[in-house]
Amino acid sequence: MAEYQGNRDVLALLKEAQEKPGYLAAELLQQIARDCRIPVGHLYGVATFYGFLDTRPVGRNVIRICQSVPCYLKEVDAVAKAIEDELGIKPGEITGDGRFSLHRVNCLGACDHAPAMMVNGRVHVDLTPSSVIDILGEYR
Numbered sequence: 608m609a610e611y612q613g614n615r616d617v618l619a620l621l622k623e624a625q626e627k628p629g630y631l632a633a634e635l636l637q638q639i640a641r642d643c644r645i646p647v648g649h650l651y652g653v654a655t656f657y658g659f660l661d662t663r664p665v666g667r668n669v670i671r672i673c674q675s676v677p678c679y680l681k682e683v684d685a686v687a688k689a690i691e692d693e694l695g696i697k698p699g700e701i702t703g704d705g706r707f708s709l710h711r712v713n714c715l716g717a718c719d720h721a722p723a724m725m726v727n728g729r730v731h732v733d734l735t736p737s738s739v740i741d742i743l744g745e746y747r
């Protein structure tokens with residue numbers, strides 16, 4: 608685990624800590640707080656602010672769909688609805704088989720090809736309600 612050297616390291620610290628378990632459980636945040644002498648409230652604040660950190664369990668495939676304005680203007684909500692209908696889950700939920708979880712996040716940095724989503728760190732762009740179903744098939 609990275610050694611804590613200041614506020615700017617907290618994000619990297621939490622990203623690394625999340626890698627293996629997939630999310631930052633309360634017990635893990637408390638352990639990091641003790642080990643690195645960082646107030647657990649600060650860690651929790653960072654963990655809940657950034658869309659790439661999760662404080663609750665996630666699916667084996669983590670879908671993060673953009674909800675920022677450029678994607679919104681390109682009808683990302685229709686894409687999100689197609690995903691929800693296909694998987695039978697809403698944002699913040701995990702499919703019954705644990706295969707997918709769905710999350711709404713802020714800008715993924717792919718606005719010029721909105722609407723966009725990220726699955727397991729891989730960005731998919733220029734989405735449509737039909738193309739997104741094909742993309743999900745790659746992760747089944």
Ligand code: FES
Pocket residue numbers: 673674675676677678679713714715716717718719721722723
């Ligand atoms: S606004 Fe959606 S990727 Fe930037």
